[in-house]
Every structure is written in structure tokens, then in C-alpha cells.
Amino acid sequence: MTRILVVGQSGQLATALRHCAASQPDLSFDFIGRPAIDLTDTAGLRRIIINRAPDLIINAAAYTAVDQAEVETDIAYQINADAVIELGHIAAELDAPIIHVSTDYVFDGKASGLYSENASTGPIGTYGQSKLAGEIGLAAATPAHIIVRTSWVYAPYGQNFMRSMLKLGRDRNELSIVSDQIGSPTSADDLAAAIISIARKVLTSAAPEPFYGIVNVCGTGIASWYDFARHIFKCATEQGYRAPVLAAILTSDYPTPARRPENSRLDTTRLSRVFCLELPDWTSSVARDVRILMDAKDQK
Numbered sequence: 001m002t003r004i005l006v007v008g009q010s011g012q013l014a015t016a017l018r019h020c021a022a023s024q025p026d027l028s029f030d031f032i033g034r035p036a037i038d039l040t041d042t043a044g045l046r047r048i049i050i051n052r053a054p055d056l057i058i059n060a061a062a063y064t065a066v067d068q069a070e071v072e073t074d075i076a077y078q079i080n081a082d083a084v085i086e087l088g089h090i091a092a093e094l095d096a097p098i099i100h101v102s103t104d105y106v107f108d109g110k111a112s113g114l115y116s117e118n119a120s121t122g123p124i125g126t127y128g129q130s131k132l133a134g135e136i137g138l139a140a141a142t143p144a145h146i147i148v149r150t151s152w153v154y155a156p157y158g159q160n161f162m163r164s165m166l167k168l169g170r171d172r173n174e175l176s177i178v179s180d181q182i183g184s185p186t187s188a189d190d191l192a193a194a195i196i197s198i199a200r201k202v203l204t205s206a207a208p209e210p211f212y213g214i215v216n217v218c219g220t221g222i223a224s225w226y227d228f229a230r231h232i233f234k235c236a237t238e239q240g241y242r243a244p245v246l247a248a249i250l251t252s253d254y255p256t257p258a259r260r261p262e263n264s265r266l267d268t269t270r271l272s273r274v275f276c277l278e279l280p281d282w283t284s285s286v287a288r289d290v291r292i293l294m295d296a297k298d299q300k
Helices: 012-021 042-052 073-094 126-141 161-171 188-204 225-237 269-275 282-298
Strands: 002-007 027-032 056-059 098-103 145-150 174-178 213-216 245-249
Touching (some): 002 012, 002 042, 012 027, 012 188, 027 042, 027 188, 042 073, 056 073, 073 098, 073 126, 098 126, 098 188, 126 145, 145 188, 161 174, 161 225, 161 282, 174 225, 188 269, 213 269, 225 282
Parallel strands (some): 002 027, 002 056, 056 098, 098 145, 145 213, 174 245
């Protein structure tokens, strides 16, 4: 049976991959994460993965605390760059393809249109800089890599914008949401399903080389954070939730330690052309995930 090793265990994407893996009986999934592994311990990481000898590696682990990365620069680079590069060398040694998840934050957000896979990068914060360093190092370590760039990931579990909005909305009558940053909300479950589909294509192809490289994978459609929040609460009110009043504000009205890209729109043409995949419209996925989250709360 084909063996897929997922680096990451408790994060929202790793959790989504675990859910999706349950419906893939012909694939053997092995999830490793803390405390079994420490991504800052590259020697230990190498030992564990070499011993397990997977046919394909999926890296779903990352340092994602965008603001904290401005303070914890060293650990952000250790996890997002050094560990990723080591995973690339391990994958090359095992002759195993590797799928690595990256981010829209590798761009500066100044473009007027969509960012394709070959668009010029220019991260404006430590998080994006560390993720870009990981991309570059991984590509140098092994040609058999797929870098999945995604954006605005959320899920009914974990720490994310959707859950934060619904939690804050229970405690406050009014929320101010940034309206001048745009991107594509992406359900972790949709992203996980796409990643596993990509893995299958790579593993079953006699000539997988055309699949290698960077591919943008995100929800279909565009939104601002304000649009995203408004739709979350619209869906929640249909489940009996009392929504707060939302006020649209500018980025300048809500300063944060790390700057965010104003434009995170990713061009998914390669995803549809090469992999024959398209994620659902973000609004339908939000509606589904809000229902899942609200049903889970009702059952407690």
C-alpha cells in the first residue's frame, strides 16, 4: 500500500487531512507531530522520517503566528525555512515527492491583479519572508516538489478567522473589520481534499514531472475580510446565532505588529489546467463549515 507521511498532527490543515484520509482506504497515512517530533531538531526529524520511509511526504506544519513572528524571528525561520529545507533533502534521499504548503504572504500585495505562480515575490513581514525562504530552499533540495500556495485558511476547528469572529460576536455588540485587504477564503477541508488529489496524481503518473513546481490552491471567488465576516455571520444567523453589527474599517485604523498584503488574490489557472481541480466557491464552503461548527456546539 502507498504510504503518505504527513508532517503535522494537530493544526487545522493536518486535522483536515486526517478527516480526508479516513475516506482513502487504498492509501496509508502516517501523521507525525509534537511531541513526537520537534521541527527545530532537524537531526531528529531526519531519523524519524528515514525510518518510516514514506512514498510521499506532505508538510502541513508551519509557524503561522504572523504578528509574533516579528519577535520570534529565529523560530519562525527554523520551522518555516530550515525544517522545510531538511524535509526536501530527506525526500530526495528517499526518492519521494514532497508537497509543501505555503502562503499568499510571499507577495507584497501591491499588484493590481491576480498573482500567478511565477509572479515576483516580495514578502513584507517575517512570516512571509520565512515561508519564501522555505520555498526557495525546498526547490533547491529536490526537483520532485509541489509547493501549494494558499490563502486565508479557516475551519470549524483550530485557530482561524471564522472561529474568532463567532467567538467575538458572542461577547460584543459591534465589531470593526478591515475592508481594504482582499483575498480568497479557503476551507481547510477543501484544501486537504485538493492536496490528497494532487498526491494521487503524482503517485499514479508514469511521468509526474509536469506536476512539480508551484501551484496556487484557494477558494473560488474574492472577498475582503469585511465581506468574509459578513458572510460568516449571515450563515450563523440562519442557525439561530445573534450577529453583531459590523463596521468596515481601513487597515490604517487597525495597526498590527506585522503588515499584511493588501491584495492576496491568487490565480488558480494552473490548478485547473494541470491538475483538473477547482475548489468550491468560498461562500458555499463557509456556509457548510459554519453549520458544522454550530452543530458541534449544539451537541455539547
